[in-house]
Amino acid sequence: MEFKINPFNNMTFSKDVIWIFLLILLAPFSSDGQNAKAAVNFTIEGRITDFGDGMLVGTISDFKTNTLTLDTILVKNDSFKHKAFVNEKQIVSYGVTDNRFAKYRKAVKDGDTVLVDFTNKKLKAIEIVVFPGVNIRVEGNASSYLNAYSTGSPEEVKIASLNRKLYPFRDSLSDIDYTNKQTFRYALQQEEKFVNSISTIENSFIKNNPSSIISSYLIFQRFQTFIKSNKPEADSLLTLLKPKKGDVYYRRMIFIKNNLAESKKAIKVGEKFPDFKTKFIYKGKNFTLNQTQGKYRLIDFWGTWCIPCVKEMPQLKQFYEKHKDSLTIIGIANDNYQNWTAFLNKHHYNWIQLLDNGPIKLSEDLKVEVYPTKYLLDPSGKIIMIFKDADEGIWSKIESALNIRH
Structure with missing residues (x-):
């Protein structure tokens, strides 16, 4: 059985070759x-x-x-x-x-x-x-x-x-x-009703299995939500556990708790956006922000779960097609790999797409708390505009900053 894959309209690939092709695409993430x-x-x-x-x-x-x-x-x-x-x-x-x-x-x-x-x-x-x-x-x-x-x-x-x-x-x-x-x-x-039912089931499991790594995993997901907004609640979550030696999630929570005071402040207009590197780039290899120097850059923090993020994507695509010669767009998704990949495979938003899915996330390091959040950088990397939440006027504001005339 053979398949035709665009844009190579004159080439055909066997099923085995397609599997190899897919594995090559995934290889950079290892x-x-x-x-x-x-x-x-x-x-x-x-x-x-x-x-x-x-x-x-x-x-x-x-x-x-x-x-x-x-x-x-x-x-x-x-x-x-x-x-x-x-x-x-x-x-x-x-x-x-x-x-x-x-x-x-x-x-x-x-x-x-x-x-x-x-x-x-x-x-x-x-x-x-x-x-x-x-x-x-x-x-x-x-x-x-x-x-x-x-x-x-x-x-x-x-x-x-x-x-x-x-x-x-x-x-x-x-x-x-x-x-x-x-x-x-x-x-x-x-x-x-359904959320309460889920919480009841999880709470019962944690109570009956305080030493299980599964309980630590469940608590870890809640802990990440509360540690920034409600530290006493985050601390109380830790008391529900009796972790075994080597519990990675409990160890991680203690590390986050002890280092919270040392976390960076949110970056502001006029400051330089920090360089970063990642292997989690859609259909690509290693990425560093510095490799995009020389052009204006729009960094977009988004997620497939974010309603306004998804809603504005067609507009962002239109804007990208119009200004891609003078502006580099970098999407950074706070998401899981499966949802992120499937979404991009379906919709073909082909600007630079990165996954913010490491043990230490860039969005957390920069204190990004509103989605979508966008940073407009000048060619040197200095932040000249920050947009939080969906903003209908964002496109004209960016064009004005770039001195683009219709």
């Missing part, structure tokens, strides 16, 4: 010290009915070096057998990078209606507890979403049992219709 020849110390195999052919992609963290490595599982005819490496016990979420499980939901903001993609990442991922020496088995189906669970260790049994309880409520959350004004209040009541 860390320097880990490649196909690296040592492996855990395995994942299984069968997901109705999945067919495709990929499951997760990110494995090295909390000691603050680096991430993409781990790609190839699925063929519903089945897979995979070997990988991890240096510390952690939870890895393996999900798809295509649109097969995307749920589309219309959401209302300030009277406007916009179609939002990928509203609930939990419906498209398998959460697995990985650690050196574990052999994991995954079974399930993909008839409506990635309804698959793992076995292989006591922690696998726990996380599978937990997610079997959580996923129906997460699925119900993604089905809520916010577009009907007559039922909008009811929709909010339903949302509160």
Whole structure:
């Protein structure tokens, strides 16, 4: 069987060549010290009915070096057998990078209606507890979403049992219709009901399993929300745990708590935007901000979950096409890899696209708290404008700053 791939209209590729091509695209995301020849110390195999052919992609963290490595599982005819490496016990979420499980939901903001993609990442991922020496088995189906669970260790049994309880409520959350004004209040009541049910299930698990790394993982997600806005609440979350030695999430929370006072202040107009580097660039290799010097640059912090971000993307694309000779646009998504990749694969927003998904995020380092947030830089890297939230007048303001005349 052969496929034609644009823009190479005169070339055909076998299915095997396409897999190799996809792996080459993903290769730049791997860390320097880990490649196909690296040592492996855990395995994942299984069968997901109705999945067919495709990929499951997760990110494995090295909390000691603050680096991430993409781990790609190839699925063929519903089945897979995979070997990988991890240096510390952690939870890895393996999900798809295509649109097969995307749920589309219309959401209302300030009277406007916009179609939002990928509203609930939990419906498209398998959460697995990985650690050196574990052999994991995954079974399930993909008839409506990635309804698959793992076995292989006591922690696998726990996380599978937990997610079997959580996923129906997460699925119900993604089905809520916010577009009907007559039922909008009811929709909010339903949302509160499902969120409370999820919290109750998670709280019960944490109470009954205070030493489980799964509990630390759940607390870690809440901790990141409260540590900036409500430090006493963040501190109280830590008291719910009785972590075992080597718990990476508890260790990370203590580090964040102890170093919060040393965090940088938000950068301002007139200051130079700090240089940064990343391997998480869409269809590219390593990226540093300094390599784009010499042109005006618009840095856009966004996410697939952000309604105003998604809404303004067509306008941003139009603006990019009009001014790309004098302006470089750099999108930085605070998102997970699967949603980010699937969104860009579908919509083809082809300016520089980066993923802000490391153990230490650039958005956190710069104190970006509103989405979207944009920084307009002059050719030397100095900030000349900052835009927070959606701004209908942003395009004319940027054109004025660039001295562009119609």
